[in-house]
Amino acid sequence: MRSMNIKWTITILVVLVILLCFYYSQHLYRQFKSEALEGLERTRILENEILKETDIAHLPEPVQKYLRYVGVVGKEKVKSFKVIIDGSMKTDGKRDWAKVDVRQYSFIDKITRLFFIKMNMSGIPVIGLHSYTDAKATMLIKLAGLIPVVDGKGEEMNQGETVTVFNDMCLLAPATLIDERIEWKPIDSLTAKAVFNNEGIKVSATLYFNEEGQLISFVSDDRFYSPTGKTYEKVRWSTPVSNYKNINGYNLPTYGEGVWNFPEEDFTYAKFNIKEIQYNPTTFQ
Template structure:
């Protein structure tokens, strides 16, 4: 909760600071001209042209999570907040691990530092993951999720490379960290997946680099934005694929 209060306070301050500069600013074709063609198509597909630049994003999610490759799927609901163009987010997800055991997971990233904290009933600590591998992983997560707030694709902290007509590679730099990932599109500009090589937490403090795949399956209208509404995330381990989360966006607000 302390993280969240500080996060919201800083976000409001940033929004107030930037408001006078961007009050009347909307995204134009000229703004996106420097981006790779498939990214330009995506910005048009999501109806971003003519929309304002954003500094704050809030969304709610429902879905399922699998805690281990051989575990059963369990229900999940979550809320998430982002700051833009400053790179920061907090995600709070709730799962019912057993009839009387409700667990809250908090993913956090701000200024080059990321963490994952697990608490029983929201306040009894069960575990924490921190360190350089976690921070890089959380920055990668932010990069993969800018699909929900497309104006962030115009950020000066993201360098784009056109790989081909339906694939663009992005490198994001923040807080002394740098990660890269690939955005996959169809010919109409619809994003179909994000892929990257990312650190996987294998438990007991062990991390290893592995292929990470986040496909998008559906889109929906959110107050005039046409954005991905369903997707999942999969670790592509040598010993087999591990799909660990399936999400549906219930609501999203871009301000």
């Protein structure tokens, strides 16, 4: 009888440990959902306004042409957006590609970017949350959602993620390019430069367009390469995009790459397929 009781006790303890591990493995997702719900609640009550030709009149000509091509004029201004992405990533050129699934919520009024990622590396599930709010960024990645392998934060991360926020605005939510925090500098009929200022953090980027009006690449010298979140190296960063398709009435790129342009060679670390973009969502899904 005593032996039976011990076995039952051990079994119960094992089950409890498994349940606790599962609960804690979902911590990053719970944080992502909580912050997304907060943003949705905040932006849900904001007035819906229509974007007009007069809103884009001050922009450089290639940017105006891009916005007309995308089809933002006559539609609601973007207060927030949700993106679903799949694709593959790797941390350095020697590693194999790992499949990834990404869900992202971004909010424009109080700039917020919540980038939740799931991947599988060598058979081990990896969970990550890249969060940016109040001009501060964190990047936390955990094996099985439990063991931290990347924990990045600090001034370099804040600046680099400000670049990423602006990149998202350009590629994923072009209607936001009328934002007063952007200072535009015309270059020529296919190129424009911009300085984005969010709460005192200024970053710049050059945007390249084709004759059709499509944005084909975004290039910035203001990001930092940081594979572990412990060291930072300032490296040119570019995001070439292609395969424009109609998504919910907008002409948007559905394929993009993340590239570190090292002096010795380019390193492509991300290949993303954009599966869904929803503007001004009101519920968490």
